[in-house]
Amino acid sequence: MSKTDSLVYVALGGAGEIGMNMYLYGYGPENKRRWIMADAGVAFPDMDSSPGVDLITADPAFIAERAHALDAIFITHAHEDHVGAIGRLYPQLDAPVYAREFTAEIARGKMEEAGQPTEAVKTVGAWPEQVEVGPFKVGFLPISHSVPESSALVIDTPAGRVFHTGDFKVDPDPQIGEPFDPDLIREVSKDGVLALVCDSTNVFSRHAGRSEAELVGPITEMLRSQPGMVVATTFASNVARLRTLALAGQAAGRSIVVIGRAMHRMISTARKVGLLTDFPDMVDVNDAANLPAENVMVLASGSQGERRAASAQLARGGYGKLEMKEGDTFLFSSKTIPGNEVAVAYIENQLAMLGVDIVDHDGGLYHVSGHANRPDLETMHDLVKPQFLIPMHGEYRHLREHAKLGASKGITPVIAPNGTMVELTGNEPKVVDMIETGRRYVDGSVMIGAMDGIVRDRLRMAMRGILVVNVVLDEKSDLLGDVWVEAKGLFTDMDGQEGALQTQLEEGLTKELTEAKRKLRADDEAVEKLMKQAASNRANRLIGKKPDTIVMINRVED
């Protein structure tokens, strides 16, 4: 165990996936390290791997066990995959949460939802303001992204300065909030940066990113040319885009309607902190239904095909009194996140059935990404000129590609997926430990582990269906009545006979149990094993599936 002071970095989430960002920096001798955390985000469940789950967070166990040594949590920006878990995880972390004003407002909302103290969230000003906690001094350096007040973290430690980008793009005119400022980044980097810990999500995008400002013209033009109502969707948190869309609508002589809770919350939060001063007056959705369609522009949540969101409701038939019809237009001012393609196509097909024309980001006229593309990452490398590069936020392939990019520019990279503890002291970054990481699921009102077997059981039931076998034995272990079988999620009506599966299984299982030795029947475990095997084999013969089976053995006395 190293007794000398050193600086370490370890990701608990976000380095190995896109989503659920959670990064730790530790300083001190190994047995007395002090820690800070950057971000506490969520990821979203899917039927393939996490059915029934509400939200996914990184497993904070490593730092929760050291909560006494966690000095602070810093939230870089207000996206769910950076701030979404703060309320749920706060009880285990129990450290002050620092963020800039807009982000802090959103973080307080998360705390409130989870019944945690909102006053734990402290508002911090932008760089050069710094928060001093333990051996760290941390400043929020404004950087452009697709949500207001996004910040890189400038982390000063006795071992040197770390530049933690958070999510970012290179946008000289992001419409809301501070532009990407090369001079400022050069300035904070001029005395040398030990490590650049850098967003990797768009490393495979070859062309330089474009500015939010480039959208204003095309969107206004498009809105002017449409004969009917236009509904536009984007991420609710992309306040600059909401503003662009609304101002374009206004310029095209349209009344602005906003539908969806998430969008209303983001707009009111941005207004509250003074970031959104020129957003047009909004018209109520039901009043808008009485206006001529060509005078209406609707902003609707649900750009990813979410079933309950406003966009999906419109596609299904209507939202309040508002209905879309032939001649109307639906604009996806957004990118479809991988995994959501089918859900988005579903909505597009429903809209097509209503006769609605769809305009999407194809061609890039109506959407720009919020992340730094490959050439933008090089810009960042060139500005910061760090000694080490740690690619963060990305799947493994993104981290690897970003590391290769850094190496090609003479920067020493280290690929550090979740759990890889890297020491940043010395001439080379050094992997000093591998810690256990994982995922926690918010499931109803409880948290479960991804590896607890609970979700595995759900997937098994979904794939195999289930049988319940009910047995009643008397005190001599003789069967009272027949074995009783219930089935769920299985085809049961063979040869047109309703419940034929159960009937045939009951006959077969009754026979097997009756013919078993009394000694076996006296043993619950043996009975369970016999019934499971018999049920599985017989079901396989009858319907070609081996269902999961629950056996319930009742023993009654005369």
Next chain:
Amino acid sequence: MSKTDSLVYVALGGAGEIGMNMYLYGYGPENKRRWIMADAGVAFPDMDSSPGVDLITADPAFIAERAHALDAIFITHAHEDHVGAIGRLYPQLDAPVYAREFTAEIARGKMEEAGQPTEAVKTVGAWPEQVEVGPFKVGFLPISHSVPESSALVIDTPAGRVFHTGDFKVDPDPQIGEPFDPDLIREVSKDGVLALVCDSTNVFSRHAGRSEAELVGPITEMLRSQPGMVVATTFASNVARLRTLALAGQAAGRSIVVIGRAMHRMISTARKVGLLTDFPDMVDVNDAANLPAENVMVLASGSQGERRAASAQLARGGYGKLEMKEGDTFLFSSKTIPGNEVAVAYIENQLAMLGVDIVDHDGGLYHVSGHANRPDLETMHDLVKPQFLIPMHGEYRHLREHAKLGASKGITPVIAPNGTMVELTGNEPKVVDMIETGRRYVDGSVMIGAMDGIVRDRLRMAMRGILVVNVVLDEKSDLLGDVWVEAKGLFTDMDGQEGALQTQLEEGLTKELTEAKRKLRADDEAVEKLMKQAASNRANRLIGKKPDTIVMINRVED
């Protein structure tokens, strides 16, 4: 009911989705129509809508009820979504199956797998050969696509000629099989085509499609430049691509290895019918493991991220003795089908962890689509100059867009999603009926209906988990012992107590049942209802979920 002869078209599958193509043409008076079918394909299940299911087919009920009037089934080409269901559905259809040689070979394989008579599949030569069945004369007109011997159907009826494209692309040099032949299409269309029934999948792709021949150069060049082993994946049925890849590999001085059952089958079928005469000799996968990596080129099945396919096995660690390592390259000579993005990314990440470089179709150098893009569809419209256009094979949005494209060129279109029966006699296509359509699932060894509730139950169990409540009552309807609860797919260890959920539910349910009136306890239905409600409410309070509940009531006599 119309007593005059008329020609009708109706899709049972494929018009409203990409996949499970099944189209019908009928001729005669309504009560005595004769029918032919074009294609009998499958679609593939997913966890979101069809967990546990093996394959999806269109519901053939409408034509199965009229099987005596079904004169023939024509298979346009050997893709799963056109031929995959023929074996499974044959018993209900019981009509001769016609296809060209390669397709017929594949179709016979499907019949064999399903235990159906392979001799029901008849091999037909290409146009101008025609099959005369009932009032129809049908010819297989060679057309380019991504599988050998793809054909359009030229369907002559007393009402006029129908040009049914099947899947196609405009490729003057498809490398294997016949090129797209504008003169031939013009020739068969010159006396007037009543209806063009036309592939719609790529109607949103703006630029003209490219030829398979364009890939040969770039792939060869890429293979020459790679320092290690190269593994390439594509659709197994894309025999021309397999040839292109193999010949490029050979030109680059590499031995050719083929792994994956589907690829071997396609190659041997293509050889058997004389379509693949210059495919290089193959090296066994385990022998290849001993060759220098730079001398090896592997063709592997599983371009869509299928978990059990050869590509996935390589990504997980190895296939036979063959392993990929740092310096090797993996080429996706394929497009990712929407819905498969996450599965493909999973493999890419596993390969990245092995240090393998990934090359994909980004930029279009190493893959071309097998379907006609928007300008290619216009080419087809211009060659055939039909009276009516019926867009087929596509989601609703594709059908609608294709119809708009046709209308813009002065052709009368009709959007006819699955179940829409269109009469093609007269000056306008006329919707004359809406018939019931749907999906059937191959589930283990049985077929189930998509709306039977079986899959809905699986999805519910996956989302909610399940409780089984076991009750034993004596002849006076008094509870013997306590209520017994089992849980699956649920968090049960509240406050660190193993099985706390079951224990607390058992206590609560026992109390409720004991306190219920004897009259209620004497009534199985009432007991079941009470137990279900109590279990649901209590589980919701304890863990925030309302599980599905199965109640089993045992009544025993003293």
